[in-house]
Amino acid sequence: MYTILLALHSLTRWLVLVSLIFSIGRAYRGWLLNKPFLKVDDTIRLITVTIAHIQLIIGLGLYGISPIVHYFLSHFNTAVHERQIRFFGMEHITVMLISIVLITIGSAKAKRKTTDKEKFKTMAVWFSIALVLIITSIPWAFSPLTSRPYFRPF
Ligand code: HEM
Numbered sequence: 001m002y003t004i005l006l007a008l009h010s011l012t013r014w015l016v017l018v019s020l021i022f023s024i025g026r027a028y029r030g031w032l033l034n035k036p037f038l039k040v041d042d043t044i045r046l047i048t049v050t051i052a053h054i055q056l057i058i059g060l061g062l063y064g065i066s067p068i069v070h071y072f073l074s075h076f077n078t079a080v081h082e083r084q085i086r087f088f089g090m091e092h093i094t095v096m097l098i099s100i101v102l103i104t105i106g107s108a109k110a111k112r113k114t115t116d117k118e119k120f121k122t123m124a125v126w127f128s129i130a131l132v133l134i135i136t137s138i139p140w141a142f143s144p145l146t147s148r149p150y151f152r153p154f
Pocket of ligand 1: 006009010016052055058059066067069093096097099134139148149151152
């Protein structure tokens with residue numbers, strides 16, 4: 001179960017990134033070029049927030065069964081000083097939770113805006129902040145601190 005969730009969580013990271021980048025691109029284009037907010041833009045908004053929520057659910061499941069998190073929680077005083085353990089036990093979950101909350105708020109606010117420009121602007125701003133946070137908190141393969149593969153086999 002752990003291996004499957006970990007591989008799924010690793011893969012869903014790409015869906016989170018692609019959907020966010022795509023909707024941010026559409027949002028800036030619509031905002032700056034005064035485009036009408038079409039049904040497809042609303043669908044893209046909805047897909048982006050849904051993928052983020054799926055990643056949240058997988059992440060929560062992973063947090064519950066991960067041996068790294070278990071070690072972190074049961075040896076808190078020593079584990080908090082171990083870079084890699086602390087990353088998954090505390091830092092990753094905190095920043096990712098904040099990011100997903102930002103995506104959720106941004107999406108809900110955009111939905112309630114009355115003009116097309118405001119809808120695009122709201123999505124562009126909230127989703128961009130979330131994307132920056134997510135990028136900084138992914139354990140990239142090139143990271144010297146906490147390195148994980150780009151693709152993990154099931
Ligand atoms: C947009 C949100 C997120 C992204 C892009 C993301 C991405 C990742 C990636 C790429 C890994 C490494 C997977 C691997 O080892 O191959 C990982 C590990 C992990 N993530 Fe996330 N994550 C997100 C949100 C969350 C959330 C919200 C939680 C907890 C509630 C969470 C919990 C974990 C845990 C516990 C691990 C490590 C488990 C282990 O190695 O034992 N993630 N995440």
